[in-house]
């Protein structure tokens with residue numbers, strides 16, 4: 116053993132299996148304590164006290180503490196600024212090392228480097244390990260040593276580079292896990308804080324939190340993975356895994372996800388792997404182009420693009436009152452559940468930027484505040500893809516037609532009917548566009564459904580001119 120005592124600081128790895136930090140700590144230390152900090156730097160910024168992410172984390176930690184109890188250990192939770200907690204707690208517990216998983220979000224990187232400095236002054240080591248990705252940072256680079264900017268060659272290189280050990284299970288030696296008899300540190304306890312103690316209120320997460328539920332989602336998804344390639348684009352069908360929030364908070368191991376499909380002879384499985392590699396791609400971009408984390412466009416010449424879209428249109432987009440049925444259905448579903456299907460994220464992001472000419476940063480922020488699975492790298496990547504400012508983005512002249520998207524991906528109007536009740540009575544042909552061709556109201560238009568706020572074709576010409584003039 117290298118150390119007598121270690122402290123594992125959980126952040127985005129809220130599970131008790133295949134766990135890099137817990138595996139390392141329990142094999143390298145005689146005794147290991149486990150802590151999660153409800154970080155007030157993050158919590159204080161949240162716009163509402165009914166935040167689904169906080170409830171998801173809280174419930175997952177309750178389950179995790181119960182599972183630890185079965186292993187004769189308990190979870191320590193703390194509430195406050197990690198800069199004031201981690202080094203004091205490690206010192207109080209007599210830890211010689213603190214181990215955590217990598218987190219490359221801009222705030223987390225800064226926080227971790229400060230925590231490391233603080234621990235150093237107390238002669239405590241700080242070690243972070245790769246857990247939430249399979250390949251990260253500079254693991255997969257171009258032959259000339261520079262980062263990839265295009266997904267397809269990155270994905271090929273990723274598949275060539277990945278080795279069995281990258282996907283192997285990181286087992287935990289549970290006998291090393293320990294519980295302190297008591298804690299002196301204020302704002303820390305040997306149990307999970309209650310939601311109200313951390314200043315939040317219950318809200319329906321719309322998806323069961325926790326490790327067991329995540330395993331259930333993976334198992335259920337594997338029964339239909341062969342259809343994934345076709346089903347994944349239709350929001351009315353449950354054709355995707357719904358595991359993004361689990362990957363975000365680590366209630367499932369990404370290695371387990373890759374292992375689950377590695378030996379399947381399934382085109383759906385290959386396609387799903389490819390989506391998981393998109394996630395790795397966006398994280399790799401953030402790590403190698405940190406200016407992305409500072410609000411910059413990936414394509415520097417597009418930083419000066421001045422989007423003329425109005426606050427008023429932005430508010431109508433948020434409220435699902437644009438007069439474009441699929442866009443409205445997606446935005447209303449998002450407001451009610453905090454989740455949005457990938458096809459719809461592309462449709463609404465493209466609509467905001469290319470039809471309403473609104474700055475993509477506004478949409479990115481709105482998603483960041485409300486997405487259950489909000490992940491800086493993927494959210495930024497998705498927005499810059501849609502706004503055509505990103506790496507390997509949709510070319511600016513290829514603009515989704517929201518009515519055609521609706522006809523193609525919600526052909527029977529099933530998703531629209533669920534979320535836009537005003538349109539429920541319309542037939543499958545009219546539901547995608549309940550207006551005259553030019554957007555004026557027709558006999559079919561329900562009285563309580565809004566007029567289209569823009570004309571798609573007029574806006575298309577404007578956005579093309581905007582890119583042509585300002586960016587090129």
Ligand SMILES: Cc1cc2nc3c(=O)[nH]c(=O)nc-3n(C[C@H](O)[C@H](O)[C@H](O)COP(=O)(O)OP(=O)(O)OC[C@H]3O[C@@H](n4cnc5c(N)ncnc54)[C@H](O)[C@@H]3O)c2cc1C
Pocket residue numbers: 347355356357358359360362363387390391392393394395397455456457458460461464482486488489490491493494495496497498501
């Ligand atoms: C504008 C926009 C914003 C987005 N914001 C986020 C975000 O904040 N967090 C997030 O996890 N994903 C984001 N995505 C990607 C994608 O929409 C979600 O990952 C997906 O809808 C999650 O559903 P699922 O778990 O059922 O996915 P599945 O189809 O089952 O895919 C499996 C996993 O692969 C990853 N993945 C799938 N598609 C993508 C993608 N295009 N980019 C990156 N990773 C992907 C996710 O981790 C997902 O859970 C965004 C996409 C767009 C267009």
